Amino acid sequence: MEKPETPRNPPKISVIIPAYNQALYISESIRSVLEQTYPEFELIVVDDGSTDETAQILTGIQDPRICVVRQPNSGLSAARNTGMRASSAPFITFLDADDYFLPDKLEILSNYLDEQSDIGLVVGRVRYIDESGNTIFESMKTPPKLVLPELLFENPICVSGILLRRKWVESIGEFDESLRACEDWDLWLRLAYSGCRFAWVEHPVVAYRFHQGQMTRESERMRKAILSTLDKFFNQPELPEYLRTYKNTAYASGLVHAAAFEYLSNQPDKGQRDLNEAINLDSILKEKRYKRLVELLVGWSYDPRSTEPAGFLQRIISNPPPGQPGLVHQLRRAISDIYLSSLFSNSREDWRAHRGDLFKAVLYKPGWLLNRGVLRMIASAWLNI
Numbered sequence: 001m002e003k004p005e006t007p008r009n010p011p012k013i014s015v016i017i018p019a020y021n022q023a024l025y026i027s028e029s030i031r032s033v034l035e036q037t038y039p040e041f042e043l044i045v046v047d048d049g050s051t052d053e054t055a056q057i058l059t060g061i062q063d064p065r066i067c068v069v070r071q072p073n074s075g076l077s078a079a080r081n082t083g084m085r086a087s088s089a090p091f092i093t094f095l096d097a098d099d100y101f102l103p104d105k106l107e108i109l110s111n112y113l114d115e116q117s118d119i120g121l122v123v124g125r126v127r128y129i130d131e132s133g134n135t136i137f138e139s140m141k142t143p144p145k146l147v148l149p150e151l152l153f154e155n156p157i158c159v160s161g162i163l164l165r166r167k168w169v170e171s172i173g174e175f176d177e178s179l180r181a182c183e184d185w186d187l188w189l190r191l192a193y194s195g196c197r198f199a200w201v202e203h204p205v206v207a208y209r210f211h212q213g214q215m216t217r218e219s220e221r222m223r224k225a226i227l228s229t230l231d232k233f234f235n236q237p238e239l240p241e242y243l244r245t246y247k248n249t250a251y252a253s254g255l256v257h258a259a260a261f262e263y264l265s266n267q268p269d270k271g272q273r274d275l276n277e278a279i280n281l282d283s284i285l286k287e288k289r290y291k292r293l294v295e296l297l298v299g300w301s302y303d304p305r306s307t308e309p310a311g312f313l314q315r316i317i318s319n320p321p322p323g324q325p326g327l328v329h330q331l332r333r334a335i336s337d338i339y340l341s342s343l344f345s346n347s348r349e350d351w352r353a354h355r356g357d358l359f360k361a362v363l364y365k366p367g368w369l370l371n372r373g374v375l376r377m378i379a380s381a382w383l384n385i
Contacts, residue, residue, distance in 0.1 A: 011042035011065075013106055013163070014087030015095060018046045018079030022097035023053040025209070027061070032100035034063060038107035041065065044083040049073030077175035077183040084174060093163045098209045101160075102127065105205035109163035112201055120196035121188075123162045124205030128304055131211055136304045138204055146198035148189075149243060152233070152250040154257070155185040157198075161206045168196045176232075181218075181225035189233050210304040219261035223274070226254040252282035256293065260300035263312065268319030276321035290330045298334050310335045310360070336365030 015033050019026055026045075033043050043063075047055055047070045058068050069086050071079070080094060091110060095101060105124065112122045123146070126139045144156035172190045175183045192198065233239075234247050255278035262271035278293075279285050285293040297316065301309035313331050320328050339361035 009040055011089040012040040013038070013042075013091045013093060013110060014084070014089040014166075015041050015043045015093055015106075016046070016080055016083030016087060017043065017095045017097050018048055018076055018083060019050060019054055019058075019097035020048040020073060020076075020079070021050045021052045021054060023050070023057055025098040025100075026054055026057055029095060029097050029100050030061060030066070032102075033095065034065065035103060036101060036106045037104045038110055041106060042067065042087065042089060044069060044086050046071065046079040046083045046086075048075070048079040075177060075180065077177040077179060080183075081174040081177065084169065090166050091163055092166050092169065093160075095160045095206070096208075098211075099160045100207050102205050102207065104203075105161075106163075108201060108203050108205060112199065113163060113165065116199060118197055119199045120168045121162055121164045121191060122199045122201060123157050124201045124203050126158045126161050127204045127207045129207045129209050130304070131209065133207075133209075135207075136210065141202055143200040143202075146192075146200060148192045149246040149250070151185075151188055151192055152230070152243075152246055153253040155182070155188065157184065157188055158206060158208055159184040160208060164191075168194070172196075179225050179228060181221050182229045183225075186229045186232065189229070193233075193236075219258070219265045219267060219270075222261050223258035223270075226258055227251070230254055248281045249284070252278040252285060253296070255281070256285075256296050256300075260297070260303070263315045263319075264300075264303070264305055266315075268315060271316065272319055272321045275316075276324070279321065279324065286324075286326075290324075290327045293327065294330045294334055297331065298338075301338070310338050313338075332364045336361045336363075339364070 017026075017029060017033075019029075022029070030043065030045065033041070043066045045058060045066060045068045047058060047068060049070075049072045055070070067086060069082055071082055074082075083094075084092060091113060093106070093109070109122050109124060113119060116122075125141070128136045128138070130136055139158075144150075146157070168191055172187075172194045176186050177183075179186055188198075230247075230250055234244065234250075255274040259271040259274035259278065262268070262274065275293075285296075297313065298309075300306070301312040303312075306312040313335050317328050317331050317335075320331075339357040
């Protein structure tokens with residue numbers, strides 16, 4: 001007589017993977033869920049009309065915790081919504097099919113929500129990887145500001161890095177299927193506006209894969225989605241006046257975001273247009289010698305899709321927004337600082353090997369020649385003193 005299987009507890013977490021033509025990565029993604037240190041989960045995989053081998057791979061994975069749902073291709077938001085409707089657990093999380101969870105993601109985030117009953121969404125740090133799975137860098141340990149109005153200026157939340165209480169989605173609604181990008185940002189804004197409290201943990205919980213290629217299409221789609229998301233938020237009829245006062249700043253930040261994508265995808269004419277419009281919308285970007293705008297652009301220069309930070313800023317210098325000569329000057333100084341900071345992180349013995357960077361630092365910012373530390377570096381690099 002066969003021993004009956006021990007009944008499983010009802011799942012506490014629903015993991016939802018939307019998949020469209022992800023045969024290359026879907027096995028790794030699913031395995032990262034099945035190997036979690038926290039066992040009380042169900043996995044809903046939504047095959048969103050894949051035309052590659054995704055369906056065959058899913059058929060070959062046998063595990064009672066997995067439920068596969070198939071639908072005609074309807075887009076990322078629709079696939080996530082289908083997964084939520086098919087799920088049942090009180091906590092929900094998402095995993096894009098080309099990313100993967102780190103082993104203790106579910107344990108860390110579920111423990112946090114158990115201990116903090118007033119928190120509706122918790123998010124962990126992100127490990128960024130390239131197409132081959134090599135680590136590029138990890139997100140900063142400094143916690144982002146996960147409240148309004150700060151969430152209007154950027155989206156610091158990786159959708160695969162969160163854990164969310166189901167009751168909040170039931171309260172404010174699912175992903176907006178009319179958005180072809182920024183659908184997660186739109187959801188965070190609606191949650192925050194409805195009173196959901198967010199929290200952040202320092203532990204890395206997910207590996208997010210960056211892909212090169214198709215930047216032109218992505219930049220066009222991203223710009224439209226950014227502006228549509230902001231339109232949707234600020235067009236709410238009963239929006240409090242204090243939030244309306246941030247409208248220009250929010251749109252300006254969104255346009256800088258769009259411009260960064262456009263410069264990255266070799267569309268400098270569009271980048272010029274959007275930077276100029278951002279400066280016209282928000283005068284703070286121009287104050288203190290473009291301090292805020294330069295900070296934003298330097299941040300974008302380290303985006304993994306930018307192969308070299310100084311090169312990204314040089315594209316903007318070569319194609320600046322019209323009538324902004326002061327911006328060019330400040331970007332030149334920023335490039336110099338990038339080259340010099342890399343040298344300070346090297347030992348004195350390495351300075352000679354990086355003389356080219358030292359030359360560029362001084363070329364972009366000749367004032368460094370008045371700095372004793374830089375002069376000592378030059379002497380060591382060229383004269384071996």
